[in-house]
Amino acid sequence: MKRLALPLVALILCTAPVLWQLRTALTPTDELYRVPQAWLPARPTLDHLAAVFATRPFGRNLLNSAIVATGAAVLALALAAPGAYAASTLRLRGGRLLLGAALAAALVPPISLVTPLFRILNRLGGLNTYAGLIVPHAALAFPVALWVLAAYFRGLPRELREAAEVDGCSAAGALWRVLLPASVPGLATAGILAFIASWNEFLLALTLAGADRVQTVTVAIAFFPGIEEFPWGEIAAASVIVIVPVVVVVLLLQRRIVSGLTAGALGG
């Protein structure tokens, strides 16, 4: 029993606040403001979930986030995979330079970029466009994608690359036809981490793409509170909608993600 106490405490501390938000999402407003609060709603309701879609453009926000995060993940992978190949397998000087630049980039606070990116995108007409947010998000996700893939390529058997050379593949051919097909788990890890980073990002989404048309879920939820009243039930409902897909993916692929996180942190 004693051995189980600490893991149980850890389990509760990590999940209880999220479960409370789930409970809030299913509790009618009058019950939310009743004192003392009951642990479970007396009359569970889906009203908040319905209201989020009926009274707000939250469906649109979800679509925007999905488009931006997918675009950012694809772009980050497309550039990080050859970069990681150059840095790890081929050990090119340019590849090493890229690793160094990625480390430096990972340390730059996004707030230092907000003002200039806002001005640059303003000049280019890229404010409040998908591309204007996808490219910065891809760049933010790039370092971790690079490290994860470089670590994965390093772990592949040497014979793979040698086989490619024997077959007379060019560097790009070896990457495309031999390395990448053998690296689906690594690509999935890097892609998921990039997707989550973009899906969760707030500061650049707020400043570069604040308009309704392209607004992402994090920005939308942050602006749920009106002048007078906080719609706590709707905030909770929207939060649950945003959390569920991420948590499901993370739990299904937890081994990969943990190894990707540690490769990202320790491999750089």
Next chain:
Amino acid sequence: MRKAALWAPGLALLAAVFALPLAEAVWTSLHQVWLQRPGEAPFVGVENFALLLASERFWAAVRHTGLFAVTSVALELTLGVGLALVMHRTRARGRALVRGAALVPWALPTVVAGLLWAWILHDRHGVANHLLVSLGAISTPLVWLGEPALAMSSIIGADVWKTTPFVALIALAGLQSIDRGVYEAGSLDGATGWRAFVHLTLPLLRPALLVALLFRTVDAVRVFDLVYVLTRGGPGGSTETVSVLTYMILFQELDVGRASAAGLLTGAAAGAVALVYLRVLRWGGAS
């Protein structure tokens, strides 16, 4: 040469989103630029930096950021190592369960985590006050986000909840890479329990912990989302961090030049912290 096509596009992306904007920020920080008047931009030298460094609000933001960074990172490191030890000692299925649970706070958008805590800490309807009052820990409900010291503590608490798991997962990877033989050899010398932890585990964990520290500290120095959602820098500016201040200078005062300067100073601070860690890391790696 053709092989440059492998790494050059990635480098171009980093140049476009990091190097070019930073260069632009340096230019803007030396000029007087207003968001609503994009045409005029007289050169003012280091005046934007001088104005910032002379303002009480800027130094207050520096103090808040420092307090937040030091406290939250220290707590995350301590609790993270503790959580990692708990996971490490738990048997396979339990470990997977706890590890899965630990990934939940990490996977949440920070904005969502912030609003979640804002609701839990709500002064009248929050479950935190309800729990603490019924347990007798406090006699009257606290206004968590309405009093300076409590508000900063709340922000730190929310950050610790969200990012301790990240430190724990990295520390766990470090623990799992330690050879069991080290402990067997240590136990012959009488190093068991706490002594083994201090003299064997911690030194061997050092590289992993330094990396976690590097990323956590740099992240803490640039904290924005949690503060924005929980307090907007209030009450009375008592939780305003340098990132939040920079945002306010840009979008409330519309002073692009000074916002650029503030952003660059934040970047310089993060860079300085990183350099110190990288120094220690390299030195530690060589020893």
